[in-house]
Amino acid sequence: MKGRFAPSPTGYIHLGNVWIVLLSYLSTRQQQGTYVVRIEDIDLQRSKRDYGEALLDDLEWLGFDWDEGPRVGGPQLSYWQSERLHLYDEVLQSLGDRALTYPCFCNRTRVQSIASAPHRGEIVHHYDGHCRHLTISEVEKRMEEKVPSYRVKVETGTFYFDDIYQGEQCYTLQGGIDDFVLRRGDGMYAYNLAVVIDDIQMGITEVVRGQDLLDTTPQQLYLYNLLGAVSPRYSHAPLLIDSDGHRLSKRQQSITIRELRALQWEPNRILGELAMLAGLIQPSSNPRISLDELLERSINTELLKQKSIIVDGVF
Numbered sequence: 383m384k385g386r387f388a389p390s391p392t393g394y395i396h397l398g399n400v401w402i403v404l405l406s407y408l409s410t411r412q413q414q415g416t417y418v419v420r421i422e423d424i425d426l427q428r429s430k431r432d433y434g435e436a437l438l439d440d441l442e443w444l445g446f447d448w449d450e451g452p453r454v455g456g457p458q459l460s461y462w463q464s465e466r467l468h469l470y471d472e473v474l475q476s477l478g479d480r481a482l483t484y485p486c487f488c489n490r491t492r493v494q495s496i497a498s499a500p501h502r503g504e505i506v507h508h509y510d511g512h513c514r515h516l517t518i519s520e521v522e523k524r525m526e527e528k529v530p531s532y533r534v535k536v537e538t539g540t541f542y543f544d545d546i547y548q549g550e551q552c553y554t555l556q557g558g559i560d561d562f563v564l565r566r567g568d569g570m571y572a573y574n575l576a577v578v579i580d581d582i583q584m585g586i587t588e589v590v591r592g593q594d595l596l597d598t599t600p601q602q603l604y605l606y607n608l609l610g611a612v613s614p615r616y617s618h619a620p621l622l623i624d625s626d627g628h629r630l631s632k633r634q635q636s637i638t639i640r641e642l643r644a645l646q647w648e649p650n651r652i653l654g655e656l657a658m659l660a661g662l663i664q665p666s667s668n669p670r671i672s673l674d675e676l677l678e679r680s681i682n683t684e685l686l687k688q689k690s691i692i693v694d695g696v697f
């Protein structure tokens with residue numbers, strides 16, 4: 383098997399990241415799998431190379447190692463998404479050749495005005511298939527005025543998958559309404575496209591990531607089908623939040639590994655606090671444990687069925 387950690391370098395690595403790397407690393411190593419690190423710096427505006435390097439420094443400081451990725455190499459030409467854009471180009475082109483995509487000229491205001499439904503506490507903006515049936519001459523005319531985004535033509539269908547932590551999931555995608563963007567008008571590739579292409583090419587068979595990405599899974603499964611590839615197994619881990627319900631990664635003062643290092647925290651203590659949340663060690667006032675010791679223990683997946691875990695007052 384093959385597992386991976388695929389962070390976005392938009393800031394210093396924080397506890398939410400370490401939580402995911404810990405769970406994915408232990409799962410892969412305990413199955414004698416190959417562990418891959420990939421830097422998802424596809425958002426060229428928000429990502430910084432320096433943050434990517436700092437992130438790798440912090441992973442090494444914490445004691446993690448990987449078999450493929452930046453600094454160690456591997457069969458892929460690059461493990462930075464910003465250096466893999468030609469691969470996304472090729473796949474988008476091939477989907478276009480199969481008439482599975484179409485250009486969308488709608489602006490943000492129009493898309494946001496489409497009736498949207500609150501879904502699991504968040505407002506989800508659906509599409510209405512507006513540009514699905516434009517004629518060739520209409521497309522040519524609009525191309526002169528605007529660079530379109532590209533959407534995939536979704537065929538209505540239901541997707542089931544068994545999430546290792548969250549249990550059985552069922553989603554229905556509807557043609558038109560759920561036609562999702564693969565490349566934005568500004569040229570940026572969508573997360574859904576890049577992540578699927580990378581995971582296929584890197585041979586990833588198990589994806590451990592945050593619960594916030596659970597709802598993107600059906601789109602990704604849809605792309606796996608279109609590309610004739612087998613999807614990985616998914617484990618969506620609870621988000622770490624403070625007692626006000628803010629995600630540690632999103633709140634203003636997210637706790638970064640840099641800050642904890644400055645406060646003289648050692649890797650064993652950071653890992654110990656997180657390991658406690660996954661039931662790897664018994665609650666204690668001063669937990670410390672090394673990665674090697676953690677490899678001998680099992681994750682309590684019952685604890686990871688939750689949507690979120692409050693970690694206030696720990697760090």
Ligand SMILES: [Zn+2]
Nearest residue numbers: 486487488513
């Ligand atoms: Zn449109």
